[in-house]
Structure formats: structure tokens, C-alpha cells
Amino acid sequence: xxxxxxxxxxxxxxxxxxxxxxxxxxxxxxxxxxxxxxxxxxxxxxxxxxxxxxxxxxxxxxxxxxxxxxxxxxxxxxxxxxxxxxxxxxxxxxxxxxxxxxxxxxxxxxxxxxxxxxxxxxxxxxxxxxxxxxxxxxxxxxxxx
Numbered sequence: 001x002x003x004x005x006x007x008x009x010x011x012x013x014x015x016x017x018x019x020x021x022x023x024x025x026x027x028x029x030x031x032x033x034x035x036x037x038x039x040x041x042x043x044x045x046x047x048x049x050x051x052x053x054x055x056x057x058x059x060x061x062x063x064x065x066x067x068x069x070x071x072x073x074x075x076x077x078x079x080x081x082x083x084x085x086x087x088x089x090x091x092x093x094x095x096x097x098x099x100x101x102x103x104x105x106x107x108x109x110x111x112x113x114x115x116x117x118x119x120x121x122x123x124x125x126x127x128x129x130x131x132x133x134x135x136x137x138x139x140x141x142x143x144x145x
Contacts (some may be wrong), residue, residue: 029139032136032139032142033139034103035135036064036126036129036135037124039130039133039135040130042130045126045127045129046127047124047126047127049122050076050122050123053065053080053124056127057083057084058083062125062126063090063126063127063128065126068095069093070095071123098118098120100120104124
């Protein structure tokens, strides 16, 4: 305890500036893709499945196409690649259909927040980005746009 004669200087609270990049860190392309797919799903801008995706690609109603490399039917892979090349639509290939299905929301989420009953996806198309984000910028930089 301070006696009556001692003056106690008030302590100013410290302020720490956190940059936006430091808070999110640097995103890998896979992490950015997962965020973009979740935002597009929330804004009703995501098309899932081969038939609907091919329709969206054929109408040129797509910003980004995500294709699973391990799709059992080679015809789907060839068709999607050809449509993306013809209409100049960005194409990303992923290796695991279950991971793509989880990123696209084709799963149930349990109480702990873990994905259960994951359905694999062969093709996912982003029709609308949703909102501007660091993840979207990371993906566009990956394509050089």
C-alpha cells in the first residue's frame, strides 16, 4: 500500500495493433478454396454435382470450377475440362472427392463441429463468390487475375 505522501501514477492500457494479414495468416490455396466454397454456399452461389455443374458451365454461369481428379468416370473429367477451356472458366483440381464434398457442405455436422456422413463430390461450381474476402483474393492471385 502506498502511503499518503507517495503519488501513484496511473497505468495506461496497452494498445496493440494487429494487421489483417497477421490475424488470418497466409492462406494456402486449399484453405482459401474451403473458405470461398463455404461463403458461396451461404450466399446461394454454389452448384454441386456433375449434372448441375455441367449445365452451369455450359451456360457460362460460373466463376470457378473445382474438379476431383479421382472421379470414376473419365468422361466427366474430359467434359468439365473441355467446357472450362472453351469458356475460359478457372479450374482447380483436388485429389479427394470426400474432402471436396466436405468443403462444399455435403455432410452432416455433429455437436462437436466434426463432419459426419460425408458425401463425395466430383464437380463443384462457384456461380457467385458471395462476399469479398482474403480467401477470394488468394485464389485470384493463384490464377494470376
